[in-house]
Amino acid sequence: MRSRAIGIALALCGLVRLAADGTKPPAAGNQPEHLEVPPPPFSEGIFPCSNCHASMPPDRHRRELTAMHTDIVLKHDETHRWCLDCHDADNRDVLHLASGEHVAFEESYRLCGQCHGEKYRDWRAGVHGRRTGNWNGAKTYLLCVQCHNPHQPRFHALAPKPAPRPPNRTMK
Amino acid sequence: MPHETAIDSIRLIGGFARGSAKLMLRGNRAYWGWVAFLGALIVSGALAYSGQVRFGLGVTAMRDQVSWGFYIGNFTFLVGVAAAAVVLVIPAYIYDWKPIREIVIYGELLAISAITMCLMFVLVDIGRPDRFWHLIPPFGFLNFPSSILAWDVLVLNLYFAVNLAVATHILYRAFHGKPYIKRLVVPLVLLSVPMAVGIHTVTAFLYNGLAARPYWNSSILAPQFLASAFCSGPAILLVVLQLLRRFTPFEIQDAAIRKIAELMAYAMFLNLFLHGAEAFKEFYSDTQHLLFTRYWYFGVGSHHTLVPYAWSAVALNLIAFGLFISPTTRRNLITLNIGCLATYAGVYIEKGMGLIIPGLTPDTLGEIYEYYPTVTELRVAAGIFAVGFLLFTLMLKVAVPISLGEFMEKREAAAARAAQ
Amino acid sequence: MLSRRLFTQSAVGAAAGMILTACGPKRLYEAPKDRIKAAIADLERKYKEQHGKEIAVSDAGPMPGVHFAYALDISRCVGCRRCVYACVAENNQSRDPQIHWIRVFEMEKEKGVDFSHANPYYNPAEVPEEGHFYIPVSCQQCENPPCTKVCPTGATWAKKDGIVVIDYDWCIGCRYCMAACPYGARHFNWAQPTIPEGEINPNMHYLGNRPRPKGVVEKCTFCIQRSRAGRYPACVEVCPVGARKFGNILDADSEIRYIIEHKRVLVLKEELNTVPRFFYFYAT
Numbered sequence: 001m002r003s004r005a006i007g008i009a010l011a012l013c014g015l016v017r018l019a020a021d022g023t024k025p026p027a028a029g030n031q032p033e034h035l036e037v038p039p040p041p042f043s044e045g046i047f048p049c050s051n052c053h054a055s056m057p058p059d060r061h062r063r064e065l066t067a068m069h070t071d072i073v074l075k076h077d078e079t080h081r082w083c084l085d086c087h088d089a090d091n092r093d094v095l096h097l098a099s100g101e102h103v104a105f106e107e108s109y110r111l112c113g114q115c116h117g118e119k120y121r122d123w124r125a126g127v128h129g130r131r132t133g134n135w136n137g138a139k140t141y142l143l144c145v146q147c148h149n150p151h152q153p154r155f156h157a158l159a160p161k162p163a164p165r166p167p168n169r170t171m172k
Numbered sequence: 173m174p175h176e177t178a179i180d181s182i183r184l185i186g187g188f189a190r191g192s193a194k195l196m197l198r199g200n201r202a203y204w205g206w207v208a209f210l211g212a213l214i215v216s217g218a219l220a221y222s223g224q225v226r227f228g229l230g231v232t233a234m235r236d237q238v239s240w241g242f243y244i245g246n247f248t249f250l251v252g253v254a255a256a257a258v259v260l261v262i263p264a265y266i267y268d269w270k271p272i273r274e275i276v277i278y279g280e281l282l283a284i285s286a287i288t289m290c291l292m293f294v295l296v297d298i299g300r301p302d303r304f305w306h307l308i309p310p311f312g313f314l315n316f317p318s319s320i321l322a323w324d325v326l327v328l329n330l331y332f333a334v335n336l337a338v339a340t341h342i343l344y345r346a347f348h349g350k351p352y353i354k355r356l357v358v359p360l361v362l363l364s365v366p367m368a369v370g371i372h373t374v375t376a377f378l379y380n381g382l383a384a385r386p387y388w389n390s391s392i393l394a395p396q397f398l399a400s401a402f403c404s405g406p407a408i409l410l411v412v413l414q415l416l417r418r419f420t421p422f423e424i425q426d427a428a429i430r431k432i433a434e435l436m437a438y439a440m441f442l443n444l445f446l447h448g449a450e451a452f453k454e455f456y457s458d459t460q461h462l463l464f465t466r467y468w469y470f471g472v473g474s475h476h477t478l479v480p481y482a483w484s485a486v487a488l489n490l491i492a493f494g495l496f497i498s499p500t501t502r503r504n505l506i507t508l509n510i511g512c513l514a515t516y517a518g519v520y521i522e523k524g525m526g527l528i529i530p531g532l533t534p535d536t537l538g539e540i541y542e543y544y545p546t547v548t549e550l551r552v553a554a555g556i557f558a559v560g561f562l563l564f565t566l567m568l569k570v571a572v573p574i575s576l577g578e579f580m581e582k583r584e585a586a587a588a589r590a591a592q
Numbered sequence: 593m594l595s596r597r598l599f600t601q602s603a604v605g606a607a608a609g610m611i612l613t614a615c616g617p618k619r620l621y622e623a624p625k626d627r628i629k630a631a632i633a634d635l636e637r638k639y640k641e642q643h644g645k646e647i648a649v650s651d652a653g654p655m656p657g658v659h660f661a662y663a664l665d666i667s668r669c670v671g672c673r674r675c676v677y678a679c680v681a682e683n684n685q686s687r688d689p690q691i692h693w694i695r696v697f698e699m700e701k702e703k704g705v706d707f708s709h710a711n712p713y714y715n716p717a718e719v720p721e722e723g724h725f726y727i728p729v730s731c732q733q734c735e736n737p738p739c740t741k742v743c744p745t746g747a748t749w750a751k752k753d754g755i756v757v758i759d760y761d762w763c764i765g766c767r768y769c770m771a772a773c774p775y776g777a778r779h780f781n782w783a784q785p786t787i788p789e790g791e792i793n794p795n796m797h798y799l800g801n802r803p804r805p806k807g808v809v810e811k812c813t814f815c816i817q818r819s820r821a822g823r824y825p826a827c828v829e830v831c832p833v834g835a836r837k838f839g840n841i842l843d844a845d846s847e848i849r850y851i852i853e854h855k856r857v858l859v860l861k862e863e864l865n866t867v868p869r870f871f872y873f874y875a876t
Binding site: 227228229230234235236237240294297298299300301304306307312314315318319320321322378381382383384385460463532534535536537538539 | 697709710746763766770805
């Protein structure tokens, strides 16, 4: 409880400092601001979740899923959290914050920003993640989940493009 | 003295030109063999260069990592050779030492040949020789005073002009049996002394001013260049003077030769001392910048291409110093000539490979690309050296008879009259 | 001692020189706008003939109140080299002989930023490699550039918006600028550059990505054809991990200013006082 309070106090100090620097501080997590983002990248046919879940009673016991969603391997603080810590148990068409407040999938960044506060601030400033558009004019944001799989957010390694050719005495 | 009319001048110059041409075309087997040999090298160089123009500088071994190489190394060495004329001028004119007075002209002719070679090496090194005129105002733009290369263009051409003017004037007047105009010659000759220091200092500053290259960015570079210049140029001159003494009635006093050798000894000492000072600073301070000096003397990792050259240069310079500092070996013509060859070779290696390549290896981002010249580069360089040697030979062919009083206008006129 | 004849001859020579320079090629640095437009029209015609495509060569000048800066997040770069090849395609670099304006260096985390232990030729199956990090290097667009002061013909200079440009038609290929650059950012056309059929980028800028001739120097221009039109450089757009940031350092609201003010920022070879406008930072 106390560490949480200290953490929030530090975050607030950071925000105050940002304001003092003259840089516009991005909106804090409890001030939903509508941002232009692309639609969430749902798998084919999976949304709205209530198509199936409306008729199923929620099972709040923490367990490994066997009947459905077996393709999802959770590697995102899985020792402490499981599905219903982010997905709302009563309405599967939305997510929820720690306070219980519902968050639409289109605003999932608010949920991510809850724990990843610094990255959220950087994302709002355009410093975290891919920025597309114009440096001088219209800029767009991408949703966190456009790059990060929310269940396995860490990037996989990729194959690098070919190395440059080392200098060679003979060119012909 | 009556003022010469334009027509008189043309007639006199024509006579000089015609006579010179005759001298150049007259020679024994050895002479023609030498000229033919040089001619072959020139043709080979020209062919190699035409290949380079067609394909691009990629026919050399230079790449982005080592973007200057053999051509610029030779250029740097030859600027030193050109500056060496001053070693003769100072005792001759400033100390008025007669034995050297008569042979100053050969130093100037050497300077002319050397600068010609310098300019040719620069021309073959640039990527767009067709755009050479971009350097020449008012057609182009010379980035003076910001670019040290712009300074180099100016001082090299000025030094060339001064030496050409003085040498031509002295020879031309001697041809006409008249003494040279002291008022004109002496100030120019005295000017050539700071100019000689100037050309090699500016050339040193080309490298010295680059913060990106720690091996070069050292204050010692300009003095070290001068020290090595003042041994390498006279080394060639000493050999040439002995050849002249041998093959022509030209008299050169032993005292002159020995004095030049003695001055070279001091210059070589300074050269070795400055190298030693540089080595101390690098090895004792032991910073990351040591890498370049270490690459030259010991190699880095598996890269050892330059190490034999480094120690050969050191050995040759030490041998030369030893031979020149002792009066006994100075007096003995065999050891003297070994010393001359050792000096020339030592300074050539140290300026050619030992300055440019270690300065660029490893490159600014730590990569080691081992450069050594390709056959094309060697052929082009040999061709340029041949041009310089040929120019020097032809100029000597005219200058020696003039100095001996054998080639003079009145003799040529008398001979022409007799032939009619 | 100047005879009348000598004076007249010199005057005629100088006049001839003036006439020639008025009519002949001039360096783009001081060419008037209409000369530039005429030169560009010639270029568009020439490139269309050579490559069979409609080519547009821009002559966009620097925008007022703009000074470009770049920031690269070395806690994010994974060394995938997509920026290298996006740059090659966007800027019409020669494929053979191969020219890359961006060079990515793999370094060990233990040794930190140390170019004497860096490797640009890494080629593992996957990146990032354990215990390593990556630093891409290209032209730093210095504010105190060591390269522009050494050019003997004045063929390279810094523009008002901070981009250091090269006049490819004035460069004589002496490579003094390459010796002077501390970042290995300049590249030379050692042979005739080749761009494969159909891969040419037709949107060009006369000081940027138009095809270069043999024997001249070239380098990154912050995608001058894009940045002066308000767009991000190609490398910024293609980076899959969002490690590259670009903008106007004079704009207090830009990403660049945010990074400089809030992140740990470093520049390469700071002691050389080149004042690079390319910042490396750690976002985490």
